[in-house]
Structure formats: structure tokens, C-alpha cells
Amino acid sequence: xxxxxxxxxxxxxxxxxxxxxxxxxxxxxxxxxxxxxxxxxxxxxxxxxxxxxxxxxxxxxxxxxxxxxxxxxxxxxxxxxxxxxxxxxxxxxxxxxxxxxxxxxxxxxxxxxxxxxxxxxxxxxxxxxxxxxxxxxxxxxxxxxxxxxxxxxxxxxxxxxxxxxxxxxxxxxxxxxxxxxxxxxxxxxxxxxxxxxxxxxxxxxxxxxxxxxxxxxxxxxxxxxxxxxxxxxxxxxxxxxxxxxxxxxxxxxxxxxxxxxxxxxxxxxxxxxxxxxxxxxxxxxxxxxxxxxxxxxxxxxxxxxxxxxxxxxxxxxxxxxxxxxxxxxxxxxxxxxxxxxxxxxxxxxxxxxxxxx
Amino acid sequence: xxxxxxxxxxxxxxxxxxxxxxxxxxxxxxxxxxxxxxxxxxxxxxxxxxxxxxxxxxxxxxxxxxxxxxxxxxxxxxxxxxxxxxxxxxxxxxxxxxxxxxxxxxxxxxxxxxxxxxxxxxxxxxxxxxxxxxxxxxxxxxxxxxxxxxxxxxxxxxxxxxxxxxxxxxxxxxxxxxxxxxxxxxxxxxxxxxxxxxxxxxxxxxxxxxxxxxxxxxxxxxxxxxxxxxxxxxxxxxxxxxxxxxxxxxxxxxxxxxxxxxxxxxxxxxxxxxxxxxxxxxxxxxxxxxxxxxxxxxxxxxxxxxxxxxxxxxxxxxxxxxxxxxxxxxxxxxxxxxxxxxxxxxxxxxxxxxxxxxxxxxxxxxxxxxxxxxxxxxxxxxxxxxxxxxxxxxxxxxxxxxxxxxxxxxxxxxxxxxxxxxxxxxxxxxxxxxxxxxxxxxxxxxxxxxxxxxxxxxxxxxxxxxxxxxxxxxxxxxxxxxxxxxxxxxxxxxx
Numbered sequence: 001x002x003x004x005x006x007x008x009x010x011x012x013x014x015x016x017x018x019x020x021x022x023x024x025x026x027x028x029x030x031x032x033x034x035x036x037x038x039x040x041x042x043x044x045x046x047x048x049x050x051x052x053x054x055x056x057x058x059x060x061x062x063x064x065x066x067x068x069x070x071x072x073x074x075x076x077x078x079x080x081x082x083x084x085x086x087x088x089x090x091x092x093x094x095x096x097x098x099x100x101x102x103x104x105x106x107x108x109x110x111x112x113x114x115x116x117x118x119x120x121x122x123x124x125x126x127x128x129x130x131x132x133x134x135x136x137x138x139x140x141x142x143x144x145x146x147x148x149x150x151x152x153x154x155x156x157x158x159x160x161x162x163x164x165x166x167x168x169x170x171x172x173x174x175x176x177x178x179x180x181x182x183x184x185x186x187x188x189x190x191x192x193x194x195x196x197x198x199x200x201x202x203x204x205x206x207x208x209x210x211x212x213x214x215x216x217x218x219x220x221x222x223x224x225x226x227x228x229x230x231x232x233x234x235x236x237x238x239x240x241x242x243x244x245x246x247x248x249x250x251x252x253x254x255x256x257x258x259x260x261x262x263x264x265x266x267x268x269x270x271x272x273x274x275x276x277x278x279x280x281x282x283x284x285x286x287x288x289x290x291x292x293x294x295x296x297x298x299x300x301x302x303x304x305x306x307x308x309x310x311x312x313x314x315x316x317x318x319x320x321x322x323x324x325x326x327x328x329x330x331x332x333x334x335x336x337x338x339x340x341x342x343x344x345x346x347x348x349x350x351x352x353x354x355x356x357x
Numbered sequence: 358x359x360x361x362x363x364x365x366x367x368x369x370x371x372x373x374x375x376x377x378x379x380x381x382x383x384x385x386x387x388x389x390x391x392x393x394x395x396x397x398x399x400x401x402x403x404x405x406x407x408x409x410x411x412x413x414x415x416x417x418x419x420x421x422x423x424x425x426x427x428x429x430x431x432x433x434x435x436x437x438x439x440x441x442x443x444x445x446x447x448x449x450x451x452x453x454x455x456x457x458x459x460x461x462x463x464x465x466x467x468x469x470x471x472x473x474x475x476x477x478x479x480x481x482x483x484x485x486x487x488x489x490x491x492x493x494x495x496x497x498x499x500x501x502x503x504x505x506x507x508x509x510x511x512x513x514x515x516x517x518x519x520x521x522x523x524x525x526x527x528x529x530x531x532x533x534x535x536x537x538x539x540x541x542x543x544x545x546x547x548x549x550x551x552x553x554x555x556x557x558x559x560x561x562x563x564x565x566x567x568x569x570x571x572x573x574x575x576x577x578x579x580x581x582x583x584x585x586x587x588x589x590x591x592x593x594x595x596x597x598x599x600x601x602x603x604x605x606x607x608x609x610x611x612x613x614x615x616x617x618x619x620x621x622x623x624x625x626x627x628x629x630x631x632x633x634x635x636x637x638x639x640x641x642x643x644x645x646x647x648x649x650x651x652x653x654x655x656x657x658x659x660x661x662x663x664x665x666x667x668x669x670x671x672x673x674x675x676x677x678x679x680x681x682x683x684x685x686x687x688x689x690x691x692x693x694x695x696x697x698x699x700x701x702x703x704x705x706x707x708x709x710x711x712x713x714x715x716x717x718x719x720x721x722x723x724x725x726x727x728x729x730x731x732x733x734x735x736x737x738x739x740x741x742x743x744x745x746x747x748x749x750x751x752x753x754x755x756x757x758x759x760x761x762x763x764x765x766x767x768x769x770x771x772x773x774x775x776x777x778x779x780x781x782x783x784x785x786x787x788x789x790x791x792x793x794x795x796x797x798x799x800x801x802x803x804x805x806x807x808x809x810x811x812x813x814x815x816x817x818x819x820x821x822x823x824x825x826x827x828x829x830x831x832x833x834x835x836x837x838x839x840x841x842x843x844x845x846x847x848x849x850x851x852x
Binding site for chain 1: 660
């Protein structure tokens with residue numbers, strides 16, 4: 001008897017579920033899936049611009065929505081009110097802040113993002129050199145492929161952009177001995193989004209934006225495998241070194257406090273007169289030592305620049321903390337870091353230089 | 358419980374008064390010397406040519422007085438002649454096509470001569486029609502029991518191969534044969550099987566699958582608990598591994614048990630190909646089970662609840678193909694799955710030639726048209742067609758059916774709760790599978806309970822040097838099939 005009633009109960013419950021359509025469903029072709037968001041500040045209000053793929057009228061090319069509000073959530077609400085379909089932001093993969101917001105601090109915005117489980121931790125955070133609104137607007141009628149996320153991702157894999165996403169940002173932000181950083185985007189004359197540099201933050205505030213050359217060097221210092229192009233001079237000629245692989249190791253020194261980078265670079269030179277090496281192999285040594293010298297100077301200048309701005313974007317403090325039991329962030333950054341001695345050793349290994357004549 | 362009423366015959370007068378009502382019964386009276394002899398038989402069951410060419414001339418040749426039926430034996434050139442007095446036995450034999458001879462003096466006694474025409478009405482070709490394999494023997498079992506026993510004895514040529522007969526069916530009197538190898542098969546299993554069969558009471562045993570459901574450990578399961586096959590090599594393999602086979606008179610399908618879940622995904626071809634290709638195809642087959650079960654539920658779950666899972670590049674084709682479909686993914690899937698099932702069912706019922714046409718009509722026209730009419734999306738059509746295709750890779754038809762049926766509850770679960778629903782559905786399915794037993798042995802061995810002795814021949818088919826064990830969890834009396842380490846020099850040669 002008990003079995004029968006249980007079965008009945010299950011059937012009733014099951015059909016109830018079926019009839020009521022229980023479950024938070026959002027059928028994929030009945031929703032608006034936001035892809036990229038840009039935030040600007042206008043007085044007290046926050047201005048949001050989003051791009052979403054429009055499948056009905058535009059066969060999947062992007063369309064733009066704009067809204068204003070005190071909070072990102074309120075902007076979402078505004079979008080909801082002007083859309084015939086449910087607006088979902090779960091698949092947002094690029095969030096762009098205007099420089100104005102970035103200079104004032106992006107923590108309030110980021111803390112909203114990180115509290116929302118609907119957003120992934122691999123999404124891209126970026127700073128826009130123009131207004132974020134303009135940047136996102138430029139995506140109008142473009143393909144989903146042209147989102148900032150894909151541009152940065154491509155360059156992280158094949159170019160000189162150091163790895164960066166929300167997860168890494170948060171890791172750096174909450175570390176005592178490291179400051180966060182993220183790519184900086186801008187629009188070129190063709191109204192096309194491009195990576196124009198790398199933004200370095202002090203805690204959540206934007207301090208400086210590195211240019212692209214410095215960005216590649218920055219990546220090299222991070223010790224990650226970096227590809228990219230570096231320009232240098234040799235005997236009054238301009239050369240470009242294409243990085244095939246860059247490996248760097250670093251070492252701390254306690255008394256007196258110093259920090260040493262050992263950088264090994266594999267590369268090739270294939271531009272004008274690049275075949276100098278094949279014409280005269282004995283010149284290869286001179287060429288690479290010339291590159292080493294210039295590279296070393298540039299790297300040191302970059303390290304000094306970061307140091308002078310009172311930032312620790314490379315996580316040198318973390319390295320010291322890992323080796324010093326009594327490490328204190330306040331003491332380190334007040335007393336040790338400003339006068340920290342940097343040593344850079346560069347070892348360039350030229351693989352080839354194009355075909356000889 | 359009361360057994361069903363038996364149709365008993367109490368005397369020979371009663372028997373003949375009943376059978377003579379039937380028009381296919383014939384009775385001939387002969388005068389032999391002083392006595393008269395009656396010959397009774399069913400022309401429909403007996404070999405009438407044999408009767409007219411041999412039996413009757415022989416009876417006419419008798420030129421001495423016959424007092425007792427026993428004396429007739431030496432005049433008759435037949436090998437199976439018995440004297441019988443029990444009316445029920447005589448009735449049974451008469452039904453099987455025996456000729457009944459009676460003397461006028463001894464009415465209660467009958468001489469039974471086996472002139473039955475066993476192969477009458479049976480098909481002559483014994484190709485394996487439903488379990489086809491490219492490599493390997495193509496002959497299968499037929500509807501005739503003695504031919505089937507003959508076919509098996511050709512494969513296992515030792516006197517230890519035992520066929521034990523039982524009769525089931527109050528109307529059909531069907532002969533059931535339990536086949537096993539004495540000194541190899543665990544006697545407990547044989548005993549269990551025989552006990553189960555003894556407890557069966559039904560009127561007609563139409564087919565072995567009928568019997569399968571009656572003797573199975575759990576009738577409330579979609580899973581087949583006994584292997585059903587028409588392949589001779591399969592049954593020979595099963596018996597040699599320590600399982601038992603169950604032949605049913607009139608059925609080309611032979612049951613084998615105790616079976617495990619994995620048995621149903623093994624094809625004889627795995628053993629005919631080398632172990633690398635054999636294993637590859639077995640893995641493909643197992644993966645296709647999962648694909649067939651989960652492809653459409655995952656489609657529903659992802660499109661209804663977890664659209665975040667879809668990579669951006671895939672979003673475009675999914676959106677574009679489903680753009681004008683007015684239905685939710687569940688309805689789409691149920692519609693298409695039902696269509697496929699309809700096609701399969703219609704194809705199975707129709708004659709072979711029309712069936713082919715239907716496949717084309719169904720596959721191309723309905724599929725294409727429903728996409729054109731925006732009833733379904735292209736991507737779903739591909740998924741459903743592939744999962745239907747995948748379900749047909751299962752070698753045993755009954756298991757393939759089960760998999761197709763189980764897809765529907767999973768679809769329902771995924772429509773209700775998305776990925777969580779699929780997880781719940783799969784858990785319930787797994788729990789059910791783990792509880793199942795076939796002839797009191799667990800269904801999911803060697804995975805649960807875990808037995809490592811037969812792992813070399815489960816998910817993959819390892820090289821023959823590793824698959825030396827018989828099915829160990831059945832505790833066969835001899836555990837090794839062969840000794841792979843034996844050197845050639847150790848083997849004695851007859852020169």
C-alpha cells in the first residue's frame with residue numbers, strides 16, 4: 001500500500017513540475033545575449049554601453065544598447081525594459097572602463113562583477129583611452145569575432161600582450177606584494193579597436209599606460225613566454241627582432257636589497273639587411289651584443305619607471321615575501337622598494353636572419 | 358498457487374474419439390493373418406511418404422501370426438519404436454507425428470513409431486538475419502530444435518556438452534533444452550536455471566523471449582537480463598565461458614545467462630578482428646551508447662538552461678539554424694525523436710522492399726521538410742539522426758531498443774531541470790543497473806562488484822594472451838580457457 005501511494009505522489013509531483021514548467025529556463029533563441037560592456041562616468045551616474053549579437057535582423061552582427069543608472073544592475077534593468085526578449089549578461093566576456101573611471105578606482109565596479117556568479121572569471125577587463133561608449137559603439141554592425149576579448153586573446157597567444165583577465169586582476173589586487181594591470185584599448189582612425197598599450201594600476205587606480213614596446217618588455221619581465229616584435233638600431237640601421245621565445249628568471253638578494261633578472265631571448269631578424277648575419281657570420285656576435293645592450297637599457301628604464309611611480313606591477317614584493325618570513329608590505333614599500341637595485345642580464349640568441357643574397 | 362488445468366487423456370478410447378473429430382487425423386485398418394491392426398497418425402505431422410513407401414508395405418509382408426505388439430518390432434525398419442501404455446504419453450507422441458499401431462486384441466497398448474516430419478514447414482536457409490557480421494560464420498539457429506542442437510554440437514565436440522530437456526506449456530508442450538558443459542559450468546547456475554524453469558506455468562511458449570521475461574530476476578526493468586542471440590558462435594562462446602544456454606523448440610533465438618551489461622555490447626567480430634581494431638570498435642560501440650542516451654538531453658539542457666556553455670563561435674550556427682523555430686527545444690526534440698521512432702517502427706513492420714523506400718522517404722523528405730517548415734533546427738536534426746544511428750550499433754537488438762526507450766525519460770528530466778536533471782536521471786539509471794541481477798549474479802560485474810579477472814575482455818578486447826580466463830565471477834569449475842605461455846616445443850606433435 002505504501003508503495004502505491006509513493007508512486008502516486010511521485011507521478012503527481014512529476015506532472016506538476018511538468019505543467020508548471022518549474023526551472024529557471026532561458027531558451028537560447030529567445031534571449032538577448034550581451035557580449036561586451038563599456039562603462040563611463042557622467043557626473044553621479046554610470047553610463048553603460050553594451051554590444052550584443054542580433055540574430056534576427058542582422059544575422060548575428062552586433063547591435064548596441066545604451067543606458068544610464070547609479071549601478072550596473074540598474075542599467076541592466078533599463079535594458080530589460082526596452083527589450084522584447086530577456087536580457088542576459090552571463091556571456092559577457094569584455095568589460096571596458098573609461099580612463100576617467102579607471103583613474104578614480106574601479107573597485108566598486110569590479111566588486112559588483114565578482115559578486116555575481118553569472119559572470120566568468122576569464123573575462124577581459126580593459127581600459128579605454130577614449131570613452132568606453134565610443135569604443136563599444138564602434139562594434140555596431142561588426143561581427144562577434146571583433147569583440148575586444150578576441151582581439152586581446154589573439155594577441156596574448158601570438159603577440160606581445162601579457163596574460164590578463166578578471167581572475168588575474170583579482171589575484172593581483174588582493175596580493176599584498178603586487179599591483180594589477182590590464183590591457184589598454186583605443187580606436188584607430190578606421191574606428192577599429194586596437195590594443196594601444198598596457199595599463200598599470202596602483203591598487204584599483206590607473207597610474208600609467210605603457211606603450212606597446214614597453215608592453216612586450218613587461219611581458220618578458222613577467223617570465224611568461226612572450227612573442228612580439230622589438231625595434232632596435234645597429235650601425236645606423238633600424239632592425240626588428242621577432243621574439244620566438246623569451247624566458248626570464250629572477251632572483252632576489254636580501255642585504256643590500258636587490259633584484260636580478262636573467263633574460264634569455266630567442267629571435268630572428270628578417271627585415272631590411274637582416275641577412276647581414278648570413279653574409280658575415282662573424283658579425284652575429286656583435287649584432288646580438290648590440291641588441292643585448294639596447295634591450296637591457298630599455299628593460300632597466302621600464303623597471304625604473306614602474307618603481308618611480310610607486311607601483312609593483314611585476315610582483316617583486318611577492319618574491320621577497322616568499323623568501324622573507326618577516327616581510328611586511330608597509331615596511332617594504334616605504335623603505336626597501338623605492339631604492340631597490342635592479343640588475344638585468346640579457347642573453348640574445350639569434351636563430352636566423354633570412355636568406356642571404 | 359494452483360497450476361493451470363491440464364488437458365488430460367484418461368484412456369485410449371477417449372483419445373481416439375477426440376482426435377477423430379479432427380479432419381487431419383487418419384486411421385487405417387489392416388488385416389494381418391487373423392488379427393487386425395490399426396494404424397493411426399496425423400498426416401499433417403507425419404512423413405506420409407515414409408508411411409506409404411515403407412511402413413505399410415512392411416506390414417503387408419508380415420506372414421506369421423502376431424500375438425503381441427513387441428513381435429512387430431522386428432518387421433519394421435525404423436529406429437525409434439517403443440511400446441507404450443500410458444494414454445497421456447501416447448497422446449503426446451501422436452501429436453508430435455508418431456504413428457500409433459494397435460492390435461485388436463490389446464487395445465490398451467500401442468506401438469509408437471517415430472515417422473514425424475520435423476522439418477516440414479521450416480525454412481531451409483539459416484543465415485543470421487538480424488545479427489549480421491562481415492567476418493565470421495553466417496549460419497544461425499533456426500526454428501527447429503534438433504537442427505539447433507546439431508549445430509551447437511558441431512561447435513563443441515565433447516561428450517561433456519549436456520542437453521537437458523524440459524517441457525513447458527500446457528497447450529504447446531514446447532521442449533526446452535538447457536545446454537551446459539559438465540565439469541565446467543558451475544552446477545549452482547544450472548540448478549537455478551532448472552528450478553526457475555520448473556516453476557514456469559504457461560499455455561503456449563511462442564518464443565524464447567517469452568520465456569526470458571518469465572524467468573528473469575526482475576520483470577520491472579527495461580534492460581534485457583538474458584542474452585538473446587541467433588548466432589551459433591556466440592552461444593558456443595557463452596557456453597565455453599561457463600554460462601548456460603537455453604534452447605526453445607520453435608525459436609531461432611537462444612537465451613544465454615547469467616548475462617552482464619557488457620555482454621550486450623560485445624560482437625563476435627571483436628574476436629575475429631585483431632585486438633587493436635576489435636577494441637577500437639568496441640570502444641566506439643560503448644561511446645555510441647552514451648551518445649545515443651545523452652545527445653538530445655544535453656542539447657535540450659544546454660539550449661534551455663545552460664546557454665553559457667555554448668562557445669561563442671558555436672552560438673552563431675545554433676542561433677541561425679533555430680532562429681525561426683517557434684517551439685522550445687523540448688518540443689522540437691520530442692517531435693523529432695518520435696518521428697525517428699515512428700520511422701523505425703514502420704520500417705520494421707513493412708516488407709523489406711517497402712521498408713527501404715520508407716527509410717529514404719522518412720530520412721530525407723521528412724527531415725528536410727521539417728527544417729524547411731521551421732519545425733526543427735538543422736543542428737537538432739543532425740543530433741537526433743546521429744543518436745538514432747548510434748543506437749543501432751548495439752549488436753543485441755533488445756539492448757538497442759532499451760537504449761532508445763531510455764532516451765525519453767532522460768529528455769524529460771533534462772527539460773525539467775537541465776543538467777541537474779540529466780545528472781539525476783543518470784544516477785537513477787545507474788542505481789537501477791547496479792541493483793539488477795541475472796540468475797542471481799550481479800548485472801554490472803566486472804565494474805561493480807569490481808572483479809579484475811575479466812577486465813582484459815570488457816571495455817576493450819585485449820590480445821588473446823591476456824584473455825585466458827573464463828568468466829571468473831560465475832565460478833566455473835575450470836578457470837582457464839587455454840595456456841598462452843605454453844611453448845610450441847612443449848606440445849606433442851603427431852608426426
